[in-house]
Amino acid sequence: MLLKTILLNNYRNYTKANLLCSPTLNIIWGNNAQGKSNLLEAIYLLSTGQAYRTNHDQELVRWGASYYLIKSEIQNNERTLDIELMYQIDQKKSLKIDGYKRSRISDVLGVFNVVLFSPDDLYLVKGGPTRRRRYLDLTICRLNPSYYYYLQQYQKTVEQRNQLLRSLAITTSSLATLEVWDQQLVILGAKILGRRLQILPKLTKLSSYFYRKIASNTEQLFVRYQSTVNLPLENQEIDCSESTIARYFSDHLKHIRKEERKRGVTLIGPHRDDLVLYLDQHEMRNFGSQGQQRSAALSLKLAELEILANEQGDYPVLLLDDVLSELDSSRREFLFTQLLNKVQTFLTTTQYTYLNAEILKKASLIEVKNGVLWPT
Numbered sequence: 001m002l003l004k005t006i007l008l009n010n011y012r013n014y015t016k017a018n019l020l021c022s023p024t025l026n027i028i029w030g031n032n033a034q035g036k037s038n039l040l041e042a043i044y045l046l047s048t049g050q051a052y053r054t055n056h057d058q059e060l061v062r063w064g065a066s067y068y069l070i071k072s073e074i075q076n077n078e079r080t081l082d083i084e085l086m087y088q089i090d091q092k093k094s095l096k097i098d099g100y101k102r103s104r105i106s107d108v109l110g111v112f113n114v115v116l117f118s119p120d121d122l123y124l125v126k127g128g129p130t131r132r133r134r135y136l137d138l139t140i141c142r143l144n145p146s147y148y149y150y151l152q153q154y155q156k157t158v159e160q161r162n163q164l165l166r167s168l169a170i171t172t173s174s175l176a177t178l179e180v181w182d183q184q185l186v187i188l189g190a191k192i193l194g195r196r197l198q199i200l201p202k203l204t205k206l207s208s209y210f211y212r213k214i215a216s217n218t219e220q221l222f223v224r225y226q227s228t229v230n231l232p233l234e235n236q237e238i239d240c241s242e243s244t245i246a247r248y249f250s251d252h253l254k255h256i257r258k259e260e261r262k263r264g265v266t267l268i269g270p271h272r273d274d275l276v277l278y279l280d281q282h283e284m285r286n287f288g289s290q291g292q293q294r295s296a297a298l299s300l301k302l303a304e305l306e307i308l309a310n311e312q313g314d315y316p317v318l319l320l321d322d323v324l325s326e327l328d329s330s331r332r333e334f335l336f337t338q339l340l341n342k343v344q345t346f347l348t349t350t351q352y353t354y355l356n357a358e359i360l361k362k363a364s365l366i367e368v369k370n371g372v373l374w375p376t
């Protein structure tokens with residue numbers, strides 16, 4: 001996967017900017033608040049249709065302007081494609097791929113894959129389950145575009161079912177309607193769970209491998225899926241077919257019906273599950289040091305990179321926002337020997353002198369000053 005060119009128009013603090021990207025390493029450097037992260041955010045937006053620092057497109061429009069436009073030329077395996085995202089204030093965001101307008105922004109998923117690693121990713125390990133579910137879901141969405149549709153339908157089902165549960169807490173009618181929602185919940189939930197469990201062994205194996213390489217000690221990273229649906233996941237023999245999952249889900253739902261009616265909320269299902277990280281037998285979220293948590297987050301991201309590459313035959317583009325200076329030189333070395341020559345990388349930094357001459361020789365340096373790009 002390659003980002004060949006990118007054009008920004010009225011995006012954050014960029015009025016108009018154009019960049020011809022290097023296929024290897026692009027070092028975006030400059031002082032604080034010049035637009036380094038904004039550029040990475042725009043690249044990420046091209047990949048997912050969503051910015052990672054906000055959910056509001058209005059915030060992405062340059063102050064005083066009425067729209068933003070991002071245009072790019074990308075390469076996915078052997079195919080060259082143009083992706084164009086445009087947002088006009090008070091209108092819907094629009095997506096064009098190769099000049100053709102797409103009806104849904106989510107159509108962009110899987111066209112141009114990036115993996116982002118930013119200081120915030122510490123919360124992937126340290127924070128609550130939402131971020132970990134999102135990490136897992138976004139990875140799967142890009143391999144399997146129908147997964148996004150199931151997720152959306154599932155979320156709607158949970159909301160509708162919650163409404164009904166709340167009303168049932170007052171009246172006892174419409175139990176039949178609840179059963180219809182139960183069925184829908186189970187069918188969609190089993191599809192989501194099935195796909196999550198399918199990817200899990202690869203994720204566990206790869207993230208443990210990377211952790212071993214990154215952290216120079218002997219502790220081992222384990223990633224476990226914690227299901228609220230009572231799936232016997234400790235039993236390696238469990239058949240993760242949708243029908244088996246649906247059976248467990250449906251049985252457990254009946255079991256907790258009383259509790260759900262009392263609380264007026266859907267208590268089990270993939271929307272409540274978690275990906276729990278352990279260092280040996282200790283949960284990282286509570287016991288990991290900051291450095292261990294950062295290494296674990298990086299391991300998850302590198303695992304995502306490898307999974308996408310294995311499944312799609314092409315490495316995603318890697319975005320490293322301000323993270324290199326936080327890693328010591330041996331971890332940096334490992335990262336670059338892993339990545340250079342096979343992964344197009346964009347990294348932001350306020351200074352690049354900590355990078356060795358070998359790496360700098362292969363890099364393209366782009367200075368950012370007040371929303372203007374200066375390739376050097």
Ligand code: ATP
Binds near residue numbers: 032038061062
């Ligand atoms: P740091 O090294 O501190 O991370 P950075 O170069 O990554 O800095 P960015 O996060 O890219 O900085 O932000 C650059 C500037 O863009 C900030 O000063 C911010 O106020 C400004 N900015 C953010 N949104 C908009 C917008 N919609 N219109 C204009 N400017 C904006």
Ligand code: MG
Binds near residue numbers: 036037038322
């Ligand atoms: Mg920044």
